[in-house]
Amino acid sequence: MRWVTYDAGAGQRTGILDGETVRGLAAGTTLLDLLERDQLGEAGDGARRDPAEVVALQDVRLLAPLPRPPSVRDSLGFLDHLRGCYKALGRPTDLPDAWFQTxxxxxxxxxxxxxxxxxxxxxxxxxxxDFELEVGAVIGRGGRDLRADEAERHIVGYTLFNDWSARDVQMRDMAQGIGMGKSKDSASTLGPALVTVDELEDHRRDGRLALSLSATLNGEELASGSLDAMDWTFADMVAFASRGTDVVPGDVICSGTVPGGCLLEHVDTPDVASARWLRPGDVVSLRGEGLGETRQTVVAGTPIVPLRSGY
Structure with missing residues (x-):
């Protein structure tokens, strides 16, 4: 099933995609509620048989399938993405052992x-x-201290994820030494749908999902790749996320950026600040085989409110 959260003019609703229509559930039902109650399959069958409403897809505004998930963990599953960023910044591309440990x-x-x-x-x-081309795995069944050989069974489905990034702010974040913070605060995209695992089984190869992924900027393809090229699998990432804590229904565990799937990796000048970065009017689109497409326009942001330090 392909689950969406949408607004047809009367507020937020949840439903399933059926061709060019949306078959909606009763008002007040959310995708997170269904995941928490383990009723996704039952609710989907009900939407097919007896929907509360049927609306044309072109007449709705698609929201993030999980507008407020319990948590979003963005992993670094493609190590070549990190190597590409290091290369663009003029740093050695040999990765420390820590990146291969967890x-x-x-x-x-x-x-x-x-x-x-x-x-x-x-x-x-x-x-x-900047933007980043990624996929998010959504937890359908909670767990704690999961083994890698069982963790993937806790995933209910997948969705595209765009990790919008303020790279100049990120450089300051990293210099402060406590990880990424404000540089990742402004926006994260989920959608267009939560595609359940059964819909994607035909794409499984050697235990991984071989989904073609691509990103375009103003209609020009910037990157393409396949989800099965990850160095760390989703099973690895879910198991690690559950170490010593609970992962819960609705949590999103993201793949990390497909190599080449951001502007930073395409910087070709020592003066990083003068490289091509996103500006108002740019249109960014992510596509995923079986997952659909996002298409978003960058607009001007609000002016910064300085701190006492002037920053």
Whole structure:
């Protein structure tokens, strides 16, 4: 099933995609509620048999399928993405051993989730705004201290994820030494749908999902790749995320950026600040085989409100 959260003019609703229509559930039902109650399959069958409403897809605004997930962990599953960033910044591309020991992640800002076609404002004070081509795995069944050989069974489905990034702010974040913070606060895209695992089984190869992924900027393809090229699998990432803590229904565990799937990796000048970064009017689109497409326009952000330090 392909689950969406949408607004047809009367407020937020949840439903399933059926061709060019949306078969909606009763008002007040959310995708997160269904995941928490383990009723996704039952509710989907009900939407097919007896929907509360049927509306044309072209007449609705698609929101993020999970507008406010319990958490979003963005992992670094493609190590070649990190090597590409290091190369662009003039750093050695040999990675320290730590990157091969555990699948690193940071927590994204769940209050800044945006839908697949929403405008995205440039982060306040940012002159080096960027996007990132990723996929998010959504937890359907909670767990703790999961083994890698069982963790993937806790995933209910997948969705595209765009990790919008303020690169100049990120450089300051990293210099402060406590990880990425404000540079990742402004926006994260989920959507257009939560595609359940059964819909994607035909794409499974050697235990991995071989989904073709691509990103375009103003209609020009910037990157392409396949989800099965990850160095760390989703099973690895879910197991690691559950170490010593609970992963819960609705949590999103993200793949990390497909190599080449951001502007930073395409910087070809020692003066990084003068490279091509996103600006108002740019249109960014992510596509995923079986997952659909996001298409978003970058717009001007709000002016920065300085601190006492002047920053």
């Amino acid at each position: 699948p690193a992640y940071y927590f994204a800002n769940v209050t800044s989730i945006v839908g697949p076609h929403d405008d995205v404002p440039v982060a306040p004070g940012c002159a080096m705004f």
